[in-house]
Structure formats: C-alpha cells, structure tokens
C-alpha cells in the first residue's frame with residue numbers, strides 16, 4: 001500500500017459484525033434431494049414452455065411486477081395493493097424486518113423454527129426473544145402469549161413450522177394477533193399446500209396480520225426465487241418503500257404466470273407427497289424411529305448422538321437429508337423431506353440399512 005494511506009478497511013455496522021454466518025449446505029446435490037424441502041421432481045411443464053417462449057428482446061426490459069402481482073392477488077382474494085411479490089420469502093422476511101424492526105424492538109420467535117428469521121433480525125437493531133417449544137415440539141402458544149410485551153414488534157410464526165412440521169391453529173393465530181395489536185403477526189405459509197389451512201382470508205381484516213407464501217416448495221420454483229407477502233395496505237405501503245422494484249426478475253414473472261395456470265400439476269404433486277408422507281411415517285414407525293407429526297412436506301426424526309454418522313450413511317446411499325441438531329431443542333434430530341412414494345421407498349430402504357449398520361457399530365466412512 002502506498003505511503004501515507006491508512007491501512008484500515010471500512011468497518012461494517014456493529015450488528016453486522018456480530019451476525020452469524022449462514023451457509024446452507026448445498027454442495028453437490030446429484031442424489032435424491034430430501035434435504036431442503038424442495039419439490040423433488042420438477043415444476044409444471046407449462047413453466048418450461050413459457051420459459052422457452054421468452055425472446056432475447058424481452059430480456060432487455062426491466063421486469064414489471066405489478067401485472068403478475070395483480071393476478072396472484074386476485075387468485076388469493078386480495079386487492080393488488082395488499083400483495084407484493086418478492087425474491088423468495090427470504091426477501092419478504094428481510095424487507096419486512098428492515099421496514100419495521102428498530103432499536104429496542106423485539107422479534108418474538110417460537111423455536112425451533114426457520115433459521116432466516118433470526119439471521120435477518122440479527123442485521124437489525126432489534127432483539128430476538130426466542131420461545132422454546134417443549135419436547136413434543138408443538139406450537140408453544142401459551143408461552144408465546146406470556147412473552148408478548150410492549151416492545152414486541154413482530155411475531156413470526158411458520159405455519160406449518162420447520163423443522164418440526166407442527167402447526168398453530170387459526171384460533172391461536174387470531175388470539176396472538178389480538179393480544180399484540182402493537183406488533184405484526186407474520187404467518188409464514190411456505191408449506192401451505194401440504195397443510196391446506198390458511199389465514200390468508202383474514203388479510204385486511206386483522207389489522208396486524210401479514211401472510212407469506214412461497215413458490216419454492218409445492219410449485220417447484222425454488223431456483224427462480226418467488227415469494228409473496230400479503231397484508232393490509234396500511235402496512236404494505238411501508239414494505240413497498242423498502243422493496244426493490246426489480247427484485248423479482250422477468251423470467252420468474254413469466255414462469256409464475258404459467259405455474260398459476262396449472263393447478264392440475266400442483267394438485268397432483270401435492271397429493272403424491274401426502275400419500276408418500278403417510279407411507280414414510282408408517283415405515284419410520286415400523287423401524288422404531290421416533291418422529292414428530294408433520295403437516296408439511298418433511299418429517300423430523302430422532303436419530304440420537306450418532307446423527308452425523310446417519311446423515312453421512314444416507315448420503316453414501318444416495319439420499320440427502322438435513323441434520324437439524326443445531327436447532328434449539330433438536331439435538332440428534334434429522335429432517336427428511338417427503339418426495340414421491342417411489343422416492344420415499346428408496347429413502348426408507350436407505351434409512352433401514354443405515355440404522356442396521358449403526359446398530360452393528362459399523363464405521364460411517
């Protein structure tokens with residue numbers, strides 16, 4: 001460095017320096033992908049056709065979100081101003097937290113839950129108040145009610161929750177919303193299609209309710225990054241100020257329109273997963289593996305102290321599963337995404353073989 005030039009690099013904000021790093025273990029995934037709760041097959045073929053029809057001239061244009069936003073809003077019974085498309089629900093969470101959380105505020109979080117709530121909250125000046133679920137991992141409703149205070153600004157509830165698969169009832173969500181009028185109740189319905197119950201119809205009625213949906217799971221569009229945030233206009237106007245007008249790219253918008261036109265594909269995929277979930281739950285019971293009841297496209301299972309070995313053995317057998325041991329209260333637990341019945345037969349076989357080998361005290365390598 002030249003003489004006289006100070007050797008200091010610009011310092012990020014204190015909260016950013018303290019942030020935890022989050023590296024999803026993506027790596028090489030050319031196996032059966034039961035690790036990220038994705039669609040394990042493909043999205044609708046109509047999406048592929050729409051993608052092929054995009055011209056290079058169209059790519060010169062900045063993406064226009066509003067027309068597709070209006071279509072999605074209409075389908076969900078919302079006014080266009082109540083709905084915002086985002087670059088995945090992750091961006092929705094990020095923008096919502098950036099818009100509302102400030103110093104002294106509290107984010108109330110039942111845990112274990114989706115990791116990114118805490119990641120994005122940690123970049124704000126707010127404090128995370130984590131409410132631990134009991135061993136059954138049921139929604140800790142009473143404890144959450146007790147934890148509501150004057151500084152509670154957002155309550156984030158994934159419904160169904162990940163990694164547990166547990167759900168909060170509509171009545172519980174309504175009560176939370178009523179008991180914390182000073183706060184936003186974010187209900188993240190990323191796994192809605194596998195559950196079937198929603199509070200989307202209450203958007204605009206409950207003044208502090210915001211609902212998120214993703215197109216990454218049942219729709220099979222995780223690679224395109226498409227999410228939706230829906231809430232009363234009074235709240236969404238602030239979110240829109242922070243949200244980039246172009247964060248949802250034009251290919252994603254084209255594909256979303258096509259995906260919305262193919263309910264048959266969506267329904268077919270969801271019913272396949274639900275059938276596979278039942279079959280795989282039976283296989284787990286037969287294998288004597290403890291599991292938590294799930295209303296989503298994954299099941300959390302108890303493996304115990306040798307969880308890392310189990311995950312490695314599954315990988316060696318061609319099946320990727322997700323170790324959730326680092327989640328609060330989840331030591332020794334592994335989350336397995338549900339794919340098709342065929343895929344879950346392969347997973348059950350691999351699981352039985354891994355457990356048998358571990359019982360014999362075999363080496364993981």
Ligand SMILES: Cc1ncc(COP(=O)(O)O)c(C=O)c1O
Nearest residue numbers: 088089090114158162190214216
């Ligand atoms: C509860 C929950 N919300 C949101 C997401 C992320 O959604 P997206 O891919 O739209 O960012 C996930 C992904 O695993 C999730 O489990």
